[in-house]
Amino acid sequence: MSEPRFQRRKEERPQEITEAAFAAFAEKGYAATRVDDVARRAGVSKGLLYLYFRTKEELFKAVIRSLVMPRIDALTARIDSADMSAEEFLRGPFMDFVKTLPGSPVAVVIRLLIAEGPKHPDLVQFYWDNVVSRGLATITRLLERGVVNGEFRRTQVNEMPHLLIMPVVFSVVFKLLFEEQSLDTDKLIETQVDMLLAHMKGELS
Amino acid sequence: MSEPRFQRRKEERPQEITEAAFAAFAEKGYAATRVDDVARRAGVSKGLLYLYFRTKEELFKAVIRSLVMPRIDALTARIDSADMSAEEFLRGPFMDFVKTLPGSPVAVVIRLLIAEGPKHPDLVQFYWDNVVSRGLATITRLLERGVVNGEFRRTQVNEMPHLLIMPVVFSVVFKLLFEEQSLDTDKLIETQVDMLLAHMKGELS
Amino acid sequence: MSEPRFQRRKEERPQEITEAAFAAFAEKGYAATRVDDVARRAGVSKGLLYLYFRTKEELFKAVIRSLVMPRIDALTARIDSADMSAEEFLRGPFMDFVKTLPGSPVAVVIRLLIAEGPKHPDLVQFYWDNVVSRGLATITRLLERGVVNGEFRRTQVNEMPHLLIMPVVFSVVFKLLFEEQSLDTDKLIETQVDMLLAHMKGELS
Amino acid sequence: MSEPRFQRRKEERPQEITEAAFAAFAEKGYAATRVDDVARRAGVSKGLLYLYFRTKEELFKAVIRSLVMPRIDALTARIDSADMSAEEFLRGPFMDFVKTLPGSPVAVVIRLLIAEGPKHPDLVQFYWDNVVSRGLATITRLLERGVVNGEFRRTQVNEMPHLLIMPVVFSVVFKLLFEEQSLDTDKLIETQVDMLLAHMKGELS
DNA sequence: AATGAATGAGTATTCATTCAT
DNA sequence: CATGAATGAATACTCATTCAT
Numbered sequence: 029m030s031e032p033r034f035q036r037r038k039e040e041r042p043q044e045i046t047e048a049a050f051a052a053f054a055e056k057g058y059a060a061t062r063v064d065d066v067a068r069r070a071g072v073s074k075g076l077l078y079l080y081f082r083t084k085e086e087l088f089k090a091v092i093r094s095l096v097m098p099r100i101d102a103l104t105a106r107i108d109s110a111d112m113s114a115e116e117f118l119r120g121p122f123m124d125f126v127k128t129l130p131g132s133p134v135a136v137v138i139r140l141l142i143a144e145g146p147k148h149p150d151l152v153q154f155y156w157d158n159v160v161s162r163g164l165a166t167i168t169r170l171l172e173r174g175v176v177n178g179e180f181r182r183t184q185v186n187e188m189p190h191l192l193i194m195p196v197v198f199s200v201v202f203k204l205l206f207e208e209q210s211l212d213t214d215k216l217i218e219t220q221v222d223m224l225l226a227h228m229k230g231e232l233s
Numbered sequence: 234m235s236e237p238r239f240q241r242r243k244e245e246r247p248q249e250i251t252e253a254a255f256a257a258f259a260e261k262g263y264a265a266t267r268v269d270d271v272a273r274r275a276g277v278s279k280g281l282l283y284l285y286f287r288t289k290e291e292l293f294k295a296v297i298r299s300l301v302m303p304r305i306d307a308l309t310a311r312i313d314s315a316d317m318s319a320e321e322f323l324r325g326p327f328m329d330f331v332k333t334l335p336g337s338p339v340a341v342v343i344r345l346l347i348a349e350g351p352k353h354p355d356l357v358q359f360y361w362d363n364v365v366s367r368g369l370a371t372i373t374r375l376l377e378r379g380v381v382n383g384e385f386r387r388t389q390v391n392e393m394p395h396l397l398i399m400p401v402v403f404s405v406v407f408k409l410l411f412e413e414q415s416l417d418t419d420k421l422i423e424t425q426v427d428m429l430l431a432h433m434k435g436e437l438s
Numbered sequence: 439m440s441e442p443r444f445q446r447r448k449e450e451r452p453q454e455i456t457e458a459a460f461a462a463f464a465e466k467g468y469a470a471t472r473v474d475d476v477a478r479r480a481g482v483s484k485g486l487l488y489l490y491f492r493t494k495e496e497l498f499k500a501v502i503r504s505l506v507m508p509r510i511d512a513l514t515a516r517i518d519s520a521d522m523s524a525e526e527f528l529r530g531p532f533m534d535f536v537k538t539l540p541g542s543p544v545a546v547v548i549r550l551l552i553a554e555g556p557k558h559p560d561l562v563q564f565y566w567d568n569v570v571s572r573g574l575a576t577i578t579r580l581l582e583r584g585v586v587n588g589e590f591r592r593t594q595v596n597e598m599p600h601l602l603i604m605p606v607v608f609s610v611v612f613k614l615l616f617e618e619q620s621l622d623t624d625k626l627i628e629t630q631v632d633m634l635l636a637h638m639k640g641e642l643s
Numbered sequence: 644m645s646e647p648r649f650q651r652r653k654e655e656r657p658q659e660i661t662e663a664a665f666a667a668f669a670e671k672g673y674a675a676t677r678v679d680d681v682a683r684r685a686g687v688s689k690g691l692l693y694l695y696f697r698t699k700e701e702l703f704k705a706v707i708r709s710l711v712m713p714r715i716d717a718l719t720a721r722i723d724s725a726d727m728s729a730e731e732f733l734r735g736p737f738m739d740f741v742k743t744l745p746g747s748p749v750a751v752v753i754r755l756l757i758a759e760g761p762k763h764p765d766l767v768q769f770y771w772d773n774v775v776s777r778g779l780a781t782i783t784r785l786l787e788r789g790v791v792n793g794e795f796r797r798t799q800v801n802e803m804p805h806l807l808i809m810p811v812v813f814s815v816v817f818k819l820l821f822e823e824q825s826l827d828t829d830k831l832i833e834t835q836v837d838m839l840l841a842h843m844k845g846e847l848s
Numbered sequence: 849a850a851t852g853a854a855t856g857a858g859t860a861t862t863c864a865t866t867c868a869t
Numbered sequence: 870c871a872t873g874a875a876t877g878a879a880t881a882c883t884c885a886t887t888c889a890t
């Protein structure tokens with residue numbers, strides 16, 4: 029008879045827990061986060077949490093996955109809409125996107141992966157398959173398009189797409205460790221992209 | 234026949250323990266390494282370990298320091314002996330040195346710092362003061378020398394020495410996570426240095 | 439057939455644990471009592487114990503408090519109901535009460551306080567405030583009433599209420615140490631009270 | 644050939660260690676005192692300490708014994724020289740002696756015995772035999788002499804010599820616990836002795 | 849579905865005691 | 870005699886996980 033007005037749907041629960049867990053992991057790291065904390069943050073009992081996630085590790089993996097998926101979609105979407113030259117794309121959408129990463133949840137994901145990755149090979153594999161590998165392939169294709177277009181020379185960079193994402197990883201690590209010693213992330217990224225473009229175009233920058 | 238249960242080797246103990254601890258930390262990370270394990274690896278009782286290192290944390294710090302110090306000395310030594318042009322130095326000693334890092338204990342140190350750094354601010358500070366800060370300053374000086382010599386133009390890179398160490402950090406992180414997905418570290422470093430030199434010299438590469 | 443492994447009895451637990459702890463402390467003293475033992479005696483897991491008492495020290499304090507509080511109430515209650523002369527009160531309710539102490543848990547509390555007190559100043563303070571100080575003040579008031587009534591002379595004893603509780607403390611300590619060498623506690627107390635009354639009344643006893 | 648000038652005789656060592664141990668025990672109690680500390684205080688290696696005392700417990704016992712013995716002798720000596728009336732002796736030498744106790748090492752011994760006694764029955768027995776029992780017997784004899792002399796009536800006190808030492812034990816315990824709440828030990832002792840004498844003499848005090 | 853009381857395995861640290869030197 | 874490096878048993882406390890309600 030009595031209908032609780034704010035009865036939460038069970039469909040929303042996993043995400044709520046996942047979000048709480050992300051916040052906790054981001055703050056204290058995986059190992060130092062207690063399941064109790066996550067439950068409390070999510071406004072949920074410990075028992076319920078275990079109803080949705082069989083172990084702390086499962087929860088961890090779910091967090092990573094749920095953070096990674098949206099980013100992947102965003103990335104893919106932008107690339108599909110690319111009716112511009114390779115250089116334009118790199119200087120425009122690509123750089124915009126990349127610049128947001130060091131301050132985004134992705135930074136946390138990277139940190140968590142570095143710290144806990146060795147213990148979760150399947151998670152790393154997932155990340156590789158869905159993010160890194162796809163990302164590198166996409167960049168490779170983009171550069172290839174530039175070569176075909178006549179925009180770029182074919183250089184070492186065609187086989188080293190890592191050079192374009194390097195500044196992001198570096199920035200994340202650097203900021204993670206030496207927060208206080210500020211690093212101008214945007215400038216680092218810009219300089220690297222500039223250099224790479226000059227190199228590929230065979231021009232002086 | 235049988236070895237004596239007690240072996241007095243005051244001098245060697247700390248290093249033996251430190252080495253055992255490094256091996257253990259490298260394998261399983263700091264948190265997952267039990268003090269018991271370290272002691273057993275070092276062929277030493279737990280009590281003795283605590284005679285030399287007051288806490289697990291102290292031991293951790295000692296490990297980091299003992300691994301970092303020799304590298305610092307090596308770096309410094311090479312730089313002092315530099316009677317060559319800036320480019321020669323970058324292409325020669327610098328690149329040789331830098332290429333050894335991803336496969337060296339330094340990689341482990343970086344991993345440990347990333348994973349445990351947030352909990353050990355003084356350790357991070359130590360690392361910053363003795364390694365990163367000094368390293369960046371050294372590179373900056375080198376580039377400046379190149380500018381003064383007329384070898385290089387003055388560019389963004391003069392204010393972003395990070396661009397030269399970026400590939401090392403990236404390589405370490407990449408290999409740490411995706412060991413199986415091989416990355417040609419040497420080539421990455423070479424390409425980056427090539428590009429930077431071309432950029433600074435204002436030439437095509 | 440078999441009892442369930444889990445028994446939810448939130449309300450009773452603290453007291454059950456406290457009682458088990460008292461028994462253990464009484465038997466072996468605080469330092470020599472292992473938390474494990476207390477848990478086992480209480481039929482409870484160690485973890486649960488720590489759910490209710492944050493540290494062994496907290497548990498210790500709770501034990502002392504739970505033993506002291508009822509006594510305090512008993513004492514206060516009797517004094518409030520005193521519509522008799524001071525002498526009658528001292529010879530009646532007071533002596534009855536005091537005679538029960540050496541064989542009661544209070545003896546254990548005193549022993550624990552003596553042994554562990556120096557390490558738990560706040561506990562000693564608590565005991566002072568709630569028991570000793572109040573007890574002495576009560577006796578002082580009683581004696582004063584006797585003086586005002588004309589029952590007693592004003593003597594040194596008015597400023598030394600300790601003389602009335604001395605035999606209790608002495609008995610406890612004596613029995614604690616030399617259990618085998620019997621001491622007639624009751625007689626000791628009676629003699630002392632007799633003497634004090636004679637002294638205060640200015641009569642021969 | 645070379646003769647160390649300050650070579651300590653082995654006869655002095657045990658006492659030096661015993662004294663250091665007493666200081667340590669008095670400060671921190673038996674359980675909280677580390678053998679290391681005692682050795683350091685005594686300016687001696689841990690190994691040497693174990694050459695003289697087989698265990699920490701042995702050391703403890705030796706400390707108690709070495710502190711008790713001189714007191715016993717002092718007590719005995721004074722009693723032997725008693726060519727005065729019982730009352731004169733009680734008011735003079737006895738009270739002088741007794742007043743020194745609460746501030747003397749005896750207080751520490753009592754504290755240690757209370758805290759550790761239950762674990763060291765033989766030590767308690769030793770203390771009973773050599774101190775308490777002899778002390779009570781001596782007082783009993785003294786009071787008896789008073790009765791024979793015609794100084795005193797025969798009262799309950801003749802069978803309760805404890806009444807005379809009670810204030811000392813009480814003072815020690817009280818000061819041990821409530822150091823801050825000062826108690827005028829001397830006055831307590833005097834009042835008690837006064838009362839007892841009046842009682843025994845059948846006079847008003 | 850939901851709770852949170854209850855479990856118990858896991859671990860850093862201390863310290864009395866031993867023994868190679 | 871003398872040292873102090875080395876041992877190892879002992880113990881408080883944590884936290885992921887379970888399950889009676």
